[in-house]
Amino acid sequence: MIKSLEKASDFLFRNATYVIFACVLLYYGLQAPSFLSVESLSNIVKQASFIGIAAIGMTFVLLTAGIDLSVGAVMFLAPLIAGYAMRDLGVPVPVGLLVAVLTGVLLGAINAILIVRLKVVPFITTLATLFLFRGFGTWLTSSQQFDFPEEIRRFGLSTVLGVPTPLIVFAIVALAAHVVLAHTAFGRQVYAFGNSPEGARKAGLSAEWIQARVFIICSACAALSGFMLIAQIGRLDVAFGEGSEFDVIAAAVLGGASLFGGIGSAFGAVVGATLIQTVKLGLVFTGVNLYLQPIMLGLIIFVAVLVDGVREKRLLALLKRTIRPV
Amino acid sequence: MSDLLTFEGLSKAWFGVPAVSDLDYALRENSLLGVIGQNGAGKSTLMNMIGGIVQPSGGRMLWRGAPYAPQSAADASKVGIAFIHQELNLFTNLSVAENLYVDGFPRKFGIIDWAAINERTRSILQRLSLDDVEPSVKVGQLSPGERQLVEIARALHNEAQLIIFDEPTTSLTHRETERLFETIATLREEGRTIVYISHILGDVQSISDGIAVLRDGRLVDHGAAADFPVSRMIKSMIGRDLGGLFPPRSNQPDSDLILSARSIGQPGVLEKASIDVRKGEVLGLFGLMGAGRSELARVLFGLDPHATGDILLNGQPLTGGPRNRIAAGMAFVTENRREEGLMLDASIADNLALVSIDRFGRKPFALVDMEALSTRTEAMKAELSIKAGNIARQAAKTLSGGNQQKVVIGKWQMQSPKLFILDEPTRGVDVGAKYEIYTLVDRIAADGGGVLMISSELDELLGMADRIVVMNRGEVIGSVDRADFDREKLLAMAFREVTA
Amino acid sequence: MTTETARPSPLQRVSRILLSDYFVLYLSLAYVAALAPFYPVLLTPANISNVLSNMWPLLIVATGQTFVLAIAGIDLSQGAVIAVTSVICAMLIAVTGNEAVLGNAPIWGAVIDGDGGLLSGVTGGLAIAILAMVVAAALIGLLNGVAVAVFGMPAFMVTLVTMLVVSAFAIYLSMSENISGLPEAFIDLGKGDLVSVYFGAQEESKIPRKVIYSFVTYPMVIAIAVAVFAHYLLNRTVFGRYVFAIGSNIRNAQISGVPVRRIVVAIFVISAVCAAIASILYSARLEAGRPTLGAGTFLLDVIGATVIGGTSLFGGKAKIIWTFFGVLFFVLLSNTLNLMNLSAFQVDMVKGAVILAAALLDVLRTRITRETAR
Structure with missing residues (x-):
């Protein structure tokens, strides 16, 4: 009896996000059945793709028990550089996208150098670069709105075989991240490092190189995410991406990534981002006061973090040394 | 080959x-x-x-x-x-x-x-x-x-x-x-x-x-x-001459119990472990690495849970965490001095003051009576002959292992506890400081306190303890009085080759 | 550790200055001295008065944050507490209400209407409103503290969530509108002056208000009172000893009988209450309750100012006087950057560089102490 209860609670802890997700869908479905229609659901996923792409990148960083607060600023600065390339140099949209991602790589490399070489903790490093990147971007635009060439919206609003382009990009990033995390040596070493940095060092893995790469990947994903979102609206406000870092972290954590490292997956981030978007759109759908929505969202994130904390405590209890067989 | x-x-x-x-x-x-x-x-x-x-x-x-x-x-x-x-x-x-x-x-x-x-x-x-x-x-x-x-x-x-x-x-x-x-x-x-x-x-x-x-x-x-x-x-x-390494024990233990732990059990850690400490007694707790000595100590001090059994101090059942145990008169010097015993970057005086600090808080705002505190910490420094300069400024990490250990013991001694649990008190301590620590152990017992001394060094227990309890794999194997101390027998018990 | 070594080498002198409590004060003075020739306006009474008035509320918030950092925590929810308490206060004490602005808000009719807030005109209403702010803040702090201390959740995530929820709640209360029409008695708290100085010719018989510069103001008195109280609390009381014990070595603190959970909870409450006190000053200066107070980069100012002062993010190393100088430096920096006609975003960029410099300085200081200890 107690054993089976334990098993049930274990199951709930391991799949907390899915359980919450199911409850949310059920609740909205009962409130407004049309919420569960195909258009409505595909709209949710499309809206989730922007935060989702960045959350996938964030998952890499969280897996190493790090944090990246600069993603919102990268979402702002990287597409802006691409915008200049497109407007002033006339490069086509795909090259613009490449420029944005490369800028993201560069910005991630700055974070990586500060963290790995100068040994400044990720929290402070990325807090500082959040200011620096955003400040640099607004200096470029002189605090004005930046208008992108019209082609970018054509790209952003296009569809491939009826599927919106952002969704396809989202799927590609998710799949690529999944392959990297689950099926490459680097990916598995990220998990190993997150599980035990000391053990990873003992096993001869290069801790610095692993850490540097996750921050670069995170920034590149943020850059791509910013670019895709701007491709929807065609312009960049000064406040674009401000505070997005919190949404991104929340999505990754909701998707099961642990702040203590070693746990999380690319698909988890997809689910987390989608869950956040579902809650948001569902609240709109059911006519909940617009101002109350962030409160509901906050409560759901709170539950996810609580579950993460309890899960970590259990893991620690399991690792406790026993001196006689149980 | x-x-x-x-x-x-x-x-x-x-x-x-x-x-x-x-x-x-x-x-x-x-x-x-x-x-x-x-x-x-x-x-x-x-x-x-x-x-x-x-x-x-x-x-x-x-x-x-x-x-x-x-x-x-x-x-x-x-x-x-x-x-x-x-x-x-x-x-x-x-x-x-x-x-x-x-x-x-x-x-x-x-x-x-x-x-x-x-x-x-x-x-x-x-x-x-x-x-x-x-x-x-x-x-x-x-x-x-x-x-x-x-x-x-x-x-x-x-x-x-x-x-x-x-x-x-x-x-x-x-x-x-x-x-x-x-x-x-x-x-x-x-x-x-x-x-x-x-x-x-x-x-x-x-x-x-x-x-x-x-x-x-x-x-x-x-x-x-x-x-x-x-x-x-x-x-x-085994086999080593112990002459002059230990101060003579200066008192005989009372018959009154200070600590009495009955059938302490915790899955995976302890099994029906019972232990008694008398007034004025130095009780040695011997066992090999992983025998469950430190685990028992942590349970006694309320740091780890126990599923079964009772712990009594002076006849009163103990509950709650370390704060309650300290209030009841217990002190615990753990085996990890640096991780659990000291604030390495803080001054020696701050380290000494930590446990007893609320006694120096003056109402209504619990403002620390700096003068009284400094008098007391200086006195403790002298009492334990801690070799340091200005204890209000010098950081604990600058001290040698032996003097660090004296600071840890000193912070408890400020409270004059009734029962001292000392886990590997002389680990990483040089010979001279060891002797001073042994002298201190003897003095605590002579003043009517009880000492539960955990050690991996059998010689140390043979030199200091009035009685030795041996553990193996989370169980108490037996207890041997000073008169019957025998190295071979104790070691055999620790290896579980015989029981007392 | 010998003190009689004759003459310190230049390197030793540099490291001594770096490790000094007053390092950031020296830095601030040097900064002003370097810039004053180019920007004479920097030292005018008007500007000094302005710098000071920006400094006091920030000092109160940063004082609260110092406690949290001292136990290796972090409180991201302070800005949101400022916002929600600002709204709570204003909706209670406003003398009038404007239906065109607040008509849609859930508080309209329930707490505030055309005749002002619930407590307008009530004797002692102002005091009750301030009490309500403090109680609300304490509850939020309690929630943070319990989640961290009892459930073992990371302070960063807990306070992040509280920030999201509480700031959303503040905006919901007034439907993101400002609540104006606050009574004079309250507004005085934000700018009322005790000592003002007139700079100008003596023969004028009537002094125009704008050439009087306030130096000793209510905010100054309140902020210094809070800072002094906090200084004593942190350095002279049993409570403060416990705070440092937790920040230095939490396992040691537990074993030594420090009531760890209680202290951690208390610290988050202190942090939130400090935010509420600052909220009084901010709201009074604005003459309104604003649900977006403390949003955006405000929090980074708080953490930046505290860290540049020398308080460590890893706990166990914190001083109110450091925070005082850190806040001074940060406010001076903002002020001078404004004088240079830089945009708000360029100001942010410089602040980012300063936070990074502070972190590198911390790494350097740690290395120096480690080497001198050898």
Whole structure:
């Protein structure tokens, strides 16, 4: 009896996000059945793709028990550089996208150098670069709105075989991240490092190189995410991406990534981002006061973090040394 | 058969104190050497030198006749040496196969070749008769025994020639232990060389072909296992003159109990452990590493939970955490001075003041009476003769080990507790400071307090304790009065070869 | 550790200055001295008065944050507490209400209407409103503290979530509108002055208000009172000892009988209450309750100012006087950057560089102490 209860609670802890997700869908479905229609659901996923792409990148960083607060600023600065390339140099949209991602790589490399070489903790490093990147971007635009060439919206609003382009990009990033995390040596070493940095060092893995790469990947994903979102609206406000870092972290954590490292997956981030978007759109759908929505969202994130904390405590209890067989 | 690993005059000293001295030995290929010795005999230092964790301060090692001087753990693994520690070094969030291949995955088009690593892992697992474990299962889901075998699989995967086991059976069930020994036999058949370190002497005797005994960093005895009964092992491990190392005990214990713990049990840790401490008594608690001494101490002090049993202090049942225990008059000097006993960056005075600080808070705002506090801490510094300059400014981390320990004892002494639990109070402490700590222990008891003194050094307990309780694997094996102190008997109890 | 070594080498002198309590004060003075020739306006009474008035509320918030950092925590929810308490206060004490602005808000009719807030005109209403702010803040702090201390959740995530929820709640209360029409008695708290100085010719018989510069103001008195109280609390009381014990070595603190959970909870409450006190000053200066107070980069100012002062993010190393100088430096920096006509975003960029410099300085200081200890 107690054993089976334990098993049930274990199951709930391991799949907390899915359980919450199911409850949310059920609740909205009962409130407004049309919420569960195909258009409505595909709209949710499309809206989730922007935060989702960045959350996938964030998952890499969280897996190493790090944090990246600069993603919102990268979402702002990287597409802006691409915008200049497109407007002033006339490069086509795909090259613009490449420029944005490369800028993201560069910005991630700055974070990586500060963290790995100068040994400044990720929290402070990325807090500082959040200011620096955003400040640099607004200096470029002189605090004005930046208008992108019209082609970018054509790209952003296009569809491939009826599927919106952002969704396809989202799927590609998710799949690529999944392959990297689950099926490459680097990916598995990220998990190993997150599980035990000391053990990873003992096993001869290069801790610095692993850490540097996750921050670069995170920034590149943020850059791509910013670019895709701007491709929807065609312009960049000064406040674009401000505070997005919190949404991104929340999505990754909701998707099961642990702040203590070693746990999380690319698909988890997809689910987390989608869950956040579902809650948001569902609240709109059911006519909940617009101002109350962030409160509901906050409560759901709170539950996810609580579950993460309890899960970590259990893991620690399991690792406790026993001196006689149980 | 040729020699695999040879020691020539191998020595290591820590700050001038020898841990291993002048060791000569040749380990023959495909042999199984059992290594035994009391705690602190130099086994860990020797293993750390072989593993490249520490470098020798004298002498040298040869690997297959060629000089061998590892600078890191990686160097040791490169020549083919693997360690199986009691605390395993596995990634619990990765699969069995991944743990084997984490530092070099075979790839196909950049993607891990799962078929290949699962296949190869399965064949290694089969060699270890671990057929029931899938290569793709996460290590976190395995039992301690299975994890140990995975660690061995990792050693096999790395083509280790010499596999060193350090207390591998502590957390294994009887069945798992049997399985481990079968595996070790298989490894021998494959031509590998094994070093097996354990406190379970019977096991060592039955599986080894040769046995080596370390004492005080020296190789004091070695020979074929067949000529090495347990009695000879114990005799070889002990033997040292104690004259003048300890102050005489100045009082006789009362008959009144201070502490009484009845049938303390906690799954995986303690089993029906009962212990009594009388007024004015120094009770020694002896046992080998992992016997459950510190675990019992933590339970007594309310740091860890216990499922069954009661703890009484002066007849009053104790509940709650350390705060309640301290209020009731308990003090606890833990075995991890730096991690649990001190604020290293804070001043000596702040460290001394911590436990008793609320006594110096003046109403209504609990403003600290700095003058009274400083008088008291200065007095404590003098009482314990802590060798420091300005205790209000000097950071605790600048002190020597012995003086740091005095600060830890001092912060409790500020409260004048009724019962002191001292866990390894002289670990990492030089000889002079040891004597001072022993004197202090005697004084606490003479003043009517009780002392529960935990130590891995049997000599220390023989010198100081009025009575010694022996533990093994979380159980209390028995209690011996001072009049009946006998090294061989106590050690045999600790090894569970006899019960009192 | 010998003190009689004759003459310190230049390197030793540099490291001594780096490790000094007053390092950031020296830095601020040097900064002003270097810039004053180019920007004479920097030292005018008007500007000094302005710098000071920006400094006081920030000092109160940073004082609260110092406590949290001292136990190796972090409180991201302070800005949101400022916002929600600002709204709570204003909706209670406003003398009038404007239906055109607040008509849609859930508080309209329930707490505030055309005749002002619930407590307008009530004797002692102002005091009750301030009490309500403090109680609300304490409850939020309690929630943070319990989640961290009892459930073992990371402070960063807990306070992040509280920040999201509480700031959303503040905006919901007034439907993101400002609540104006606050009574004079309250507004005085934000700018009322005790000592003002007139700079100008003596013969004028009537002094125009704008050439009087306030130096000793209510905010100054309140902020210094809070800082002094906090200084004593942290350095002279049993409570403060416990705070440092937790920040230095939490396992040691537990074993030594420090009531760890209680202290951690208390610290988050202190942090939130400090935010509420600052909220009084901010709201009074604005003459309104604003639900977006403390949003955006405000929090980074708080943490930046505290860290540049020398308080460590890893706990166990914190001083109110450091925070005082850190806040001074940060406010001076903002002020001078404004004088240079830089945009708000360029100001942010410089602040980012300063936070990074502070972190590198911390790494450097740790290395120096480690080497001198040898």
